[in-house]
Amino acid sequence: MKPATFEYHRAYTPDEVVELLDELGEDAKILAGGQSLAPMMNFRLARPSALIDVNTVVGLDYIRREGDQLCVGAMTRHRTVETSTDADVQDGFALLPRAARWIGHYPIRTRGTVGGSIAHSDPTAEWCILARLYDADVVVQGPEGRRTVPSEGWFTGFLSTSIGPSEMVVETRFSRPRPYGALTEYARRRGDFAIAASAVAFDVVDGRCQDVSIVLGGVATEPLRLPEAEAAVEGSVPEDQTWAEAARIAAAAIKKSSDPQDDDRYRRHLVDTLTRRAFDEALVTGPTS
């Protein structure tokens, strides 16, 4: 199918994007990599009256370290993160390049952007899961300037965020670097969005797990952080028994779906397996700093 007709605009700076969003109103949409928006327009699930192409915006394609935060510009392509061997990334955030490999197929990763994924906010998207895992801040620019939204308050439901009508995502700041991390997922076909995903990050100090985060993808309307499972691992010895207890709590956190097509038992089983596998993989991959 072809999309409904739309106006096309091109912007060169974030200021221009915000001005255009303000001028064109709520029906206008930003076009970044187009890997989610274009299919939605082709299926007429989205019918924006105007597109603002941000591929010409200069200065939003970067990965840089600011203290403990890894700052990723909105127009940074998935593939740029995937291929990064930068010491700033490897030091505490080495999971990011590894997790990027799970995103779709090669052409999708070369076009899709980190900012687009964070804005689109699919609950299975790797960047959205990692944003919660690493307590990221999302930086948005609007008519009043820039503001920072903690990822905890960013995701507000399925494909829904707390972005304002004339705002654009300019940066995601991943925080809390940890030496151990892994993301595992299961999809029926390679390159598909996952049916379920589990991501973990932690440190090991004096033989005990510390600073633990666990996030599930694909099991709720937004990435699901699991404080109870995290508490079960915190202070424990990094071993199978610890992972099994965290996995049990993670699986139990999955609510019964109202969709009769959705098999909760299967999803719980997947989450249990994926969570144990993520902890195992994190240990095998080893410390990154």
Ligand SMILES: Cc1cc2nc3c(=O)[nH]c(=O)nc-3n(C[C@H](O)[C@H](O)[C@H](O)COP(=O)(O)OP(=O)(O)OC[C@H]3O[C@@H](n4cnc5c(N)ncnc54)[C@H](O)[C@@H]3O)c2cc1C
């Ligand atoms: C076959 C297929 C498989 C895929 N598999 C995966 C997968 O496994 N994992 C995964 O994470 N993704 C997957 N994707 C989606 C892909 O990663 C997209 O690139 C990503 O979701 C959106 O990024 P984009 O740059 O393409 O954004 P676009 O498609 O251009 O935009 C998406 C939405 O975000 C808005 N937007 C974009 N940029 C900004 C911004 N800076 N500020 C505010 N709003 C903005 C747009 O207006 C639009 O509403 C898949 C896509 C396809 C087609």
